[in-house]
Ligand SMILES: [Zn+2]
């Protein structure tokens with residue numbers, strides 16, 4: 315049965331480890347795609363992204379180590395976010411559904427906004 319939705323949220327997430335990406339079915343019908351590498355480059359935690367004007371690790375490093383963008387698992391946090399556990403043990407990033415959707419790299423989203431990433435990081439408008 316069709317139901318109206320108040321929030322954009324994933325219905326199903328398929329991890330494609332061989333391709334280092336995941337396919338996300340959203341409740342508005344969008345079929346999104348997020349690569350692990352881009353997700354890791356956009357970790358929103360304070361250590362990675364910085365906070366209050368201070369730089370985070372991702373502002374400083376030029377490259378990530380291979381372990382850092384191998385996704386081990388994905389835990390739901392309440393009804394609004396996902397918490398990825400990375401192979402290097404990093405697990406402090408809470409990716410809200412809004413953030414995950416903003417990071418979508420499917421052909422449609424990339425065609426609509428080809429310049430949305432700079433050095434793999436999402437340009438925040
Ligand atoms: Zn998309």
Ligand SMILES: [Zn+2]
Nearest residue numbers: 357359362407
């Ligand atoms: Zn982080």
